Amino acid sequence: MSDSGVRLDWTGPDGSTWDWLDGTAGVILGEGIDGILFPDFEQLTTPTPAGRRYNGTRWKPATVEATLQVCDTRASAEVAALGGQYRRGAAWRTLDRRVRASVSPTSAGRLTCTADGQSRWLDLRLESIGHKLTKMPDIRGLVEYDVELVDDEPFWKGQPVPIDFPYQEVATEDYYGGATGVGPPLMISAGNNSSSGVEIANPGDVDSWLTWEITGPVQATIGTPGATTAVPFLGDGERLTIITNPIRRDVLDESGARAWHKLDNRRFEPVPAGDQVPLVVEMASAGPGSNVRVTLEPMFLGAY
Numbered sequence: 292m293s294d295s296g297v298r299l300d301w302t303g304p305d306g307s308t309w310d311w312l313d314g315t316a317g318v319i320l321g322e323g324i325d326g327i328l329f330p331d332f333e334q335l336t337t338p339t340p341a342g343r344r345y346n347g348t349r350w351k352p353a354t355v356e357a358t359l360q361v362c363d364t365r366a367s368a369e370v371a372a373l374g375g376q377y378r379r380g381a382a383w384r385t386l387d388r389r390v391r392a393s394v395s396p397t398s399a400g401r402l403t404c405t406a407d408g409q410s411r412w413l414d415l416r417l418e419s420i421g422h423k424l425t426k427m428p429d430i431r432g433l434v435e436y437d438v439e440l441v442d443d444e445p446f447w448k449g450q451p452v453p454i455d456f457p458y459q460e461v462a463t464e465d466y467y468g469g470a471t472g473v474g475p476p477l478m479i480s481a482g483n484n485s486s487s488g489v490e491i492a493n494p495g496d497v498d499s500w501l502t503w504e505i506t507g508p509v510q511a512t513i514g515t516p517g518a519t520t521a522v523p524f525l526g527d528g529e530r531l532t533i534i535t536n537p538i539r540r541d542v543l544d545e546s547g548a549r550a551w552h553k554l555d556n557r558r559f560e561p562v563p564a565g566d567q568v569p570l571v572v573e574m575a576s577a578g579p580g581s582n583v584r585v586t587l588e589p590m591f592l593g594a595y
Contacts, residue, residue, distance in 0.1 A: 297595060298405040299324075303393030311357070314364035317378070317386045321358035321435050327404065327594040330445040350445035353413050355402060357440070361390045362433040383432040394420070394438060402440070404447070404594035411447040411591055415440035444538055446497055446590035454491060456572045458509070458581035490567045495589030498561035500536040502586045509581040512573040518560035519571050523553060527580065535559040562587060 299311040299320075309316045311324075331351040336343040363370050363377040369386075370377060378386055394400060399414040418439040428434035493499045503513050507525030513533075514520050522531060530545040531553060540559075544550040562568050572583050 296406060298403075299327075299594075300403045300405070301393065301400060302403070303400045304395050304398035305392050307389060307393045309390070309393060311359070314366045315368050317361065317363055317367055317369065318390050319360050319362070319364060321360040324355065324357040326353065326355040327402075329592055332445075353415075353442040353445050353447070354418070355413065355415060355440045357438055359390070359436045359438060360433060361387050361428075361436070362431075377432050379432045380429050383429045387428070387434060390436075394440070399442075400440075406595035409449070409595075411449050411594055413440075413442040413447055414444075415442050446495075446592065447594055449495060449589040449591055451586050451588045452491065452494075453584055453586045454489065454570070456489075456574065456583040456585075458574070458577045458579060489570050489572070491562060491570055491585065491587055492567035493562040493564055493587060493589055495564055496592045497564050497590050499564070499587050499590055500534075500559065500561045502535065502588070503533040504530065504582075504584040504586075505533075506530045506580065506582045506584075509577040509583070510575045511583055512571060513583060513585070514558065514571045515560055515562070515568050516571060518558045520557040520559070521555040523555055524576055527578075533557075535561075 295312060297312070301309045301311055303309070309318050311318065311320050313319075330353050333349045333351065335346040335349055337346060362383075367377075369382075394417040396417045399416045401412050401414050403410050403412040418441045420439075421437040422434060424434070491501070501515075503520075505511050505513065505522050505525060507529040508527050509522075510524040511522045512519050513522065520533065522533075525531060528545065531550060532541075532543045533554075534541045534543075542549065542551045542554060544553070570585060572585070574581060574583060
């Protein structure tokens with residue numbers, strides 16, 4: 292059992308879950324793990340007669356390298372169930388197959404780090420796996436795999452921050468000012484909503500991009516001051532999802548099909564790290580069921 296205040300849990304694309312630190316499930320870190328505290332990067336510079344000029348930083352895809360031991364330990368739940376016996380033979384081979392099925396070069400699993408009451412994660416595909424056998428591992432009930440796992444994006448992701456702007460019917464006063472009790476009361480419903488100064492905060496280490504989900508019936512203008520996008524009228528049951536992150540930027544309709552053509556104009560900007568910015572949300576021709584949701588997914592340089 293690990294004495295650390297940090298948990299590292301792996302969820303495979305097959306849905307299986309493994310605690311890599313405490314050894315209770317039959318897999319545990321061997322010689323260690325690399326790549327979880329800071330992403331790789333490249334400095335972009337131009338030589339000058341005296342030194343260099345800094346042009347920017349290119350963050351590389353997050354890469355995690357680990358040695359995984361597939362074996363029972365004293366903490367293993369199966370050892371207790373078997374009266375103190377460690378798995379060997381067929382029972383161990385079943386465990387080994389399950390561990391290998393939990394990583395894939397084509398489908399991402401999720402490595403989640405939990406510390407100080409917060410969780411962050413990377414979505415990782417198997418880049419390489421190595422092992423060396425001197426004899427069949429089911430005899431000892433132990434094999435070591437050197438795995439390299441890669442996320443297409445460089446940063447750890449944190450708990451998303453969503454804000455909803457649902458349709459609210461606003462009734463105005465009787466503009467005709469008739470005497471009380473004379474004729475039916477006249478109330479005008481306004482199908483327009485505004486963000487009215489709502490701000491969104493980015494608690495992450497790096498700039499984060501917003502994801503917008505607009506559900507009709509509504510016509511909307513969304514964004515931040517100086518970077519807004521106009522969304523033409525969407526009818527009942529229609530929905531647009533606007534992903535502004537440059538790595539996976541896209542516009543999708545309710546069926547999942549691309550729908551860039553439905554935007555009249557577009558301009559996107561990130562929310563700076565450690566800052567908060569006002570939101571622009573203007574809704575027109577809205578009705579029951581209308582909603583605008585904006586979500587910020589904070590991103591971090593390290594696992595904790």
